Amino acid sequence: MRQKTLTNLALMVAAGIVLGALPAMGQSCALCYTQAASAGGRMIAALKSGILILIIPPTLTSIGMVFVMYRNRNRCRDQAASAGLQRDLE
Numbered sequence: 001m002r003q004k005t006l007t008n009l010a011l012m013v014a015a016g017i018v019l020g021a022l023p024a025m026g027q028s029c030a031l032c033y034t035q036a037a038s039a040g041g042r043m044i045a046a047l048k049s050g051i052l053i054l055i056i057p058p059t060l061t062s063i064g065m066v067f068v069m070y071r072n073r074n075r076c077r078d079q080a081a082s083a084g085l086q087r088d089l090e
Helices: 002-024 030-038 041-071 075-089
Strands: none
């Protein structure tokens, strides 16, 4: 029960971080800002879709790595414990 609560809390914190950072993602590049300001509507739409295309793969990769690490978090500990138990039985 406690593990499920911690998992839900971790997911809520991760979602908060991602959603909180969305408005600030495109504010650091002056060149991008001036290009977007002087461009038309099609260019602005292309920039927005380009930003999303560049953000999605690293985000999915990071989420996948966290998921794999979470699923395998006890593997080494379980193997070490079983090796110690086998050594004790011999």
